[in-house]
Amino acid sequence: MKIKNICCIGAGYVGGPTMSVIALKCPHININVVDANQDKINAWNGHIDNLPVFEPGLSEVIEKTRNRNLFFSTNINENIEKAEMIFIAVNTPTKTEGKGAGMAADLTYVEACARDIAKYSKSDKIVIEKSTLPVRTAEKIKEILISNNKTVNFEILSNPEFLAEGTAIEDLFKSDRVLIGGDDTESGQKAIESLVNIYKNWIEKEKILTTDVWTSELSKLASNAMLAQRISSINSLSALCEKTGANVDELSHAIGMDHRIGSKFLKASVGFGGSCFQKDILNLVYLCKFYGLNEVAEFWHQVVKINNYQKERFAQKVIDHFDGNLTGKKIAVLGWAFKANTNDSRESAAIKVSEILYKNGASLSIYDPKVQKRTIVNDIQNLWKIKNSMKEKKINIVEKFAATNDCDAFVIITEWEEFKNIDIDDAKIIFDGRNINENKNKFSIGK
Numbered sequence: 259m260k261i262k263n264i265c266c267i268g269a270g271y272v273g274g275p276t277m278s279v280i281a282l283k284c285p286h287i288n289i290n291v292v293d294a295n296q297d298k299i300n301a302w303n304g305h306i307d308n309l310p311v312f313e314p315g316l317s318e319v320i321e322k323t324r325n326r327n328l329f330f331s332t333n334i335n336e337n338i339e340k341a342e343m344i345f346i347a348v349n350t351p352t353k354t355e356g357k358g359a360g361m362a363a364d365l366t367y368v369e370a371c372a373r374d375i376a377k378y379s380k381s382d383k384i385v386i387e388k389s390t391l392p393v394r395t396a397e398k399i400k401e402i403l404i405s406n407n408k409t410v411n412f413e414i415l416s417n418p419e420f421l422a423e424g425t426a427i428e429d430l431f432k433s434d435r436v437l438i439g440g441d442d443t444e445s446g447q448k449a450i451e452s453l454v455n456i457y458k459n460w461i462e463k464e465k466i467l468t469t470d471v472w473t474s475e476l477s478k479l480a481s482n483a484m485l486a487q488r489i490s491s492i493n494s495l496s497a498l499c500e501k502t503g504a505n506v507d508e509l510s511h512a513i514g515m516d517h518r519i520g521s522k523f524l525k526a527s528v529g530f531g532g533s534c535f536q537k538d539i540l541n542l543v544y545l546c547k548f549y550g551l552n553e554v555a556e557f558w559h560q561v562v563k564i565n566n567y568q569k570e571r572f573a574q575k576v577i578d579h580f581d582g583n584l585t586g587k588k589i590a591v592l593g594w595a596f597k598a599n600t601n602d603s604r605e606s607a608a609i610k611v612s613e614i615l616y617k618n619g620a621s622l623s624i625y626d627p628k629v630q631k632r633t634i635v636n637d638i639q640n641l642w643k644i645k646n647s648m649k650e651k652k653i654n655i656v657e658k659f660a661a662t663n664d665c666d667a668f669v670i671i672t673e674w675e676e677f678k679n680i681d682i683d684d685a686k687i688i689f690d691g692r693n694i695n696e697n698k699n700k701f702s703i704g705k
């Protein structure tokens with residue numbers, strides 16, 4: 259099928275950047291990114307410095323493509339109808355209630371997309387799972403499509419996204435691989451070919467892998483689990499380093515020089531954050547349990563458990579330093595984003611560490627260069643489940659690092675460049691959760 263119009267449902271951290279890069283590399287295709295959230299769409303259409311997603315290089319791509327062959331709107335029905343190819347890039351968070359709560363992926367948003375696609379489609383469609391989904395979700399999507407629309411032929415592909423936030427544009431330009439899963443039927447293979455032809459505009463043919471739908475879906479969960487596992491492995495060793503006096507950075511360097519192991523994702527830290535790792539591993543654990551593979555489930559669950567342990571262990575270091583009492587202590591929390599170069603705070607270690615410090619009596623001054631004040635306030639109110647925290651004036655969200663200089667201690671949570679050599683009075687205490695502060699490593703992870 260010749261693709262002239264693409265519709266992407268979901269204008270978030272994946273939908274926005276991926277579609278902008280496809281639009282840049284395929285000027286012959288019109289791309290409509292639609293979302294139910296009007297404010298987000300307004301922001302995508304608004305001033306280039308205030309896009310809803312902060313990613314290095316994104317604004318340059320948007321400036322070249324927006325209103326040329328890339329459009330953002332809330333007009334879901336019309337754009338579904340117009341497109342030959344539809345990407346589903348909506349959120350799939352961990353379920354908070356019902357069967358599988360706290361573990362399984364919540365497919366409500368994906369299912370709503372499938373119902374919309376069935377409702378508004380008048381011609382054949384290739385429907386692509388871009389969201390990260392549990393194995394065999396495509397079957398469920400197909401069921402919804404077929405039972406709600408008997409006149410149109412739907413072909414479902416899985417095309418998981420491997421970009422990392424903070425380097426999304428670079429990752430999309432030079433993907434290690436693009437994975438496409440489809441049915442082994444004539445129409446399935448044709449659909450795969452249509453998608454391969456899009457990626458071929460800038461990705462080398464050898465890097466475009468094709469497989470069946472289930473293998474593709476599972477590869478995404480497995481990739482994230484393997485990456486997160488490395489972080490939990492080195493973080494577990496960081497605790498042992500602290501007890502024995504070994505240096506975790508040097509240990510990591512020594513391990514990583516073995517080319518069979520490799521050096522990436524071996525940096526000890528206060529714990530991984532982000533919207534993907536924890537959610538996808540819990541999803542994998544749920545799947546294993548569902549199939550009765552309890553030992554396998556327990557193996558992967560341990561990756562998340564060590565991550566929680568690391569965040570709590572780090573917060574406890576701060577509490578112990580002040581002899582178990584943070585009352586009257588003012589602590590600067592440096593960084594709210596889950597990693598540098600993003601404005602995303604989902605599952606950030608900052609949320610858990612700060613909560614523990616606050617609930618042990620500390621006053622907090624929180625500073626992040628990119629996360630909006632509104633996001634920090636929402637995180638605190640929604641996740642700490644405390645009322646009137648802001649009114650008590652025990653939590654201040656500040657707009658400049660300089661505004662934290664009256665604090666007794668500094669806790670570095672995000673590896674922002676500007677925190678690397680910050681000038682903090684020698685008399686003050688630094689707890690470095692990312693091992694980044696070269697000048698003052700007073701209390702670093704693993705040291």
Ligand code: NAD
Binds near residue numbers: 292
């Ligand atoms: P996000 O929350 O940033 O964006 C999702 C968007 O979908 C939201 O703007 C929401 O309003 C919209 N939406 C939800 N339901 C809708 C509906 N029925 N109709 C229209 N719009 C709807 O999420 P994200 O970070 O972009 O992640 C999307 C998916 O991609 C998830 O499955 C995630 O696991 C996966 N993923 C994310 C990353 C990442 O780095 N964030 C990387 C790879 C894969």
Ligand code: UDX
Binds near residue numbers: 420523598
């Ligand atoms: C991850 C995957 O890397 C990406 O392929 C997938 O598509 C989405 O999930 P993301 O969460 O955006 O990407 O960022 P990533 O670079 O993986 O970092 C995740 C977390 O791990 C961050 O909190 C980061 O600080 C932490 N991390 C990373 C470490 O603590 N140590 C490391 O060595 C590497």
